[in-house]
Amino acid sequence: MTTPPDPALARAIELSIEGVDQNLGGPFGAVITRNGEVVAVGQNRVTSSADPTAHAEIVAIRAACETLGTHDLSGCEIFSSCEPCPMCLAAIHWARLDRLTFAAGREDAAAAGFDDELLYRELVLPLDGRTMPTEQRNRDAALDAFRRWREKADRIEY
Numbered sequence: 001m002t003t004p005p006d007p008a009l010a011r012a013i014e015l016s017i018e019g020v021d022q023n024l025g026g027p028f029g030a031v032i033t034r035n036g037e038v039v040a041v042g043q044n045r046v047t048s049s050a051d052p053t054a055h056a057e058i059v060a061i062r063a064a065c066e067t068l069g070t071h072d073l074s075g076c077e078i079f080s081s082c083e084p085c086p087m088c089l090a091a092i093h094w095a096r097l098d099r100l101t102f103a104a105g106r107e108d109a110a111a112a113g114f115d116d117e118l119l120y121r122e123l124v125l126p127l128d129g130r131t132m133p134t135e136q137r138n139r140d141a142a143l144d145a146f147r148r149w150r151e152k153a154d155r156i157e158y
Contacts, residue, residue, distance in 0.1 A: 016081035040064035
């Protein structure tokens with residue numbers, strides 16, 4: 001017997017279907033809640049907004065941050081229609097969301113043509129082993145920004 005989805009997860013799935021039907025982008029939806037109340041929703045809008053970062057989770061995180069007036073979404077949960085890609089998973093961590101719940105897995109997304117496996121493999125490779133030519137330059141010059149950050153008395157932590 002299948003467990004009925006949480007209402008927020010059910011809504012994320014609905015958003016993914018609506019997005020497909022409306023040609024917004026890929027079949028992905030996300031809902032962010034705090035104390036059980038919906039704070040923000042997102043649908044994949046990659047093709048309709050010509051923005052490769054407009055994944056459902058990113059759209060929802062941006063909306064939640066705007067609604068709550070903060071970059072720190074501690075105390076919130078995210079529900080996604082599918083296991084987040086590496087970019088979205090990183091954003092979920094950076095936003096300090098307390099919990100992630102998803103429905104379909106990354107294997108399901110791959111079977112539909114959304115294969116992020118290359119990204120999962122690339123993340124652990126050394127620079128010279130990656131498929132995209134990658135090099136590090138001018139590290140010493142760039143370190144000045146980090147020094148200034150550490151010394152900045154009025155910085156806003158995140």
